[in-house]
Amino acid sequence: MQKIRPCLWFDGQAQEAAEFYVSVFGGDSRVVDISRSSDGAPGETGSVLTVDFVLAGQEYLGLNGGPHFHFSEAISLSVDCADQEEVDTLWAKLTDGGEESMCGWLKDRYGLSWQIVPRALPELLGDPDRAKADRVMKAMMGMRKLDVQALRDA
Structure with missing residues (x-):
C-alpha cells in the first residue's frame, strides 16, 4: 500500500x-x-x-460521502501524455459526459478536473529562448485540448 x-x-x-x-x-x-x-x-x-x-x-x-462536498479546480489530476495520440484519446474519453476547459484542462462526468499534458509541453515552456517559450505559453492559453504541433510551431 x-x-x-x-x-x-x-x-x-x-x-x-x-x-x-x-x-x-x-x-x-x-x-x-x-x-x-x-x-x-x-x-x-x-x-x-x-x-x-x-x-x-x-x-x-x-x-x-454524500452530497456535502464537490470537486473544484483547486485539485486536479495531471496526466503525462507521450504524444498527441494519447492526448486525443484521453481527452475524448474524459470529456464524454464532462466538459472542456482551457489550457489542457477538463472536467469529467463526475466533476473531477484533469490536466491532459503532452510530454513536449514542459520542454517547450522551458526553452532557453524566452521569446519562444513565451510564444508557446501564448499559444497554449488559446487552446482547450492541447495541440502538440501547434505548440511546436509557436
Whole structure:
C-alpha cells in the first residue's frame, strides 16, 4: 500500500467512477477492493462506502460521502501524455459526459478536473529562448485540448 493516496469524494458514484477511470487508463489500472456501509456509516447498510483502485500504478480511494462536498479546480489530476495520440484519446474519453476547459484542462462526468499534458509541453515552456517559450505559453492559453504541433510551431 502506498503511504499517501488521494481520496476522492463522490455522492454515491465511487464504484461507477472507479470502473470508468480503470477503463480509460487500462494497463496497470484496476479496482482493488470495495467496502460496504454498515450500521452508522454513510449510506444504506450494504451500499458501497469506499472503493480502492489503481490508475496507471497510482493508488486512489473513492469515498461515497454524500452530497456535502464537490470537486473544484483547486485539485486536479495531471496526466503525462507521450504524444498527441494519447492526448486525443484521453481527452475524448474524459470529456464524454464532462466538459472542456482551457489550457489542457477538463472536467469529467463526475466533476473531477484533469490536466491532459503532452510530454513536449514542459520542454517547450522551458526553452532557453524566452521569446519562444513565451510564444508557446501564448499559444497554449488559446487552446482547450492541447495541440502538440501547434505548440511546436509557436
